[in-house]
Amino acid sequence: MKSVRALGRTPISLPLSADDITELHAARLLLLFHHCGSGEKIEGLTKLAKLDFFVRYPSFFERAGRYLGKAMSAASDQTESPMVRHHYGPWDKRYYQVLAFLEARGLITVQKRGRAYDFTLTELGQERAKLLSKSQPFAPLIEQMQAVKKLLGRKNGTQLKNIVYEIFDEEVKQRRLGELIK
Template sequence: MKSLERLGNRPVSLPLAADDVVEFHMARLLLLLRLCGTAGRIDGLTKMAKLDFFVRYPDFFETARDQSNGTGISDRAVESAMVRHHYGPWDKRYYHVLANLEARRLISVAKEKNSYRIALTDLGQDRAKRLLELPSFAPIVSRMKEVKSAFGSRSGTSLKDMIYKVFDEEVGRRRLGEVIEA
């Protein structure tokens, strides 16, 4: 994963995937904190990762939401891959992305007992607000609002347990570090 700043000398003929650009992940997490958190913060890396899982795996989200509502199951697609980790879906880039956000004073990270509180700073709130206004982020903003409505009040552990129950084959039975696919 590289910063757009470091890709300037790259030949324009080479394809570039948004998934390979740190700023893309930074923008998504800023929006996640703003839209899926409470007052611009999410308590716990597990909760952040599970909400992000549902944003990045829209068909998995629909399946989980439908099962929690008692309705049907949909086919599954993936926007940006994650891997199976000890506590469910995880992206190894989180630490890198969160460090970048904190270094740019867009978030604060505070340890509270056995958890981390990730919160937008005033500058982070401002940048997230700007991202909300961009038409290119409209689809992900819409999905985040749905994720917040369906699962925003649940704890990280509750989300993890639900993911393992609903997606045992797709997530729970995968080896640690294995990519979660549709």
């Protein structure tokens, strides 16, 4: 993964995907904290990863809605960016890099609470999230985030992990660690 600033040093012959850009993932997480968090905050990496999973995998979100007895329709039918199977379900190995990127720029604070970490938007992070929220290209993503918050926002990380494992046994739970979720 590279920062937009480092792209000038990339040979023009190498293919580049938006999924390789740090700032894209940073923008998505800023929006996730702003639109899915409680008071601009998400408690725990597990909750962060599971909310992000349901934002990035709209078809899985719709199935979760049916499972919970609430018909929800996704804002899109395309997977935003693939995730892998990890110990507690869907995961993105780039979280640590992107969270450090956001914290180093003063956009989030990270606080340890027992064995968990809480992520909160700073004032600057809130300003940037509001600016991103006005950007038309992010509209479908924000619509998806609002639907995810409505259905799942009050659940904690363990509850979300259990929902993922109960509904998506074959797609997630039965995959080997590190295998892409499709």
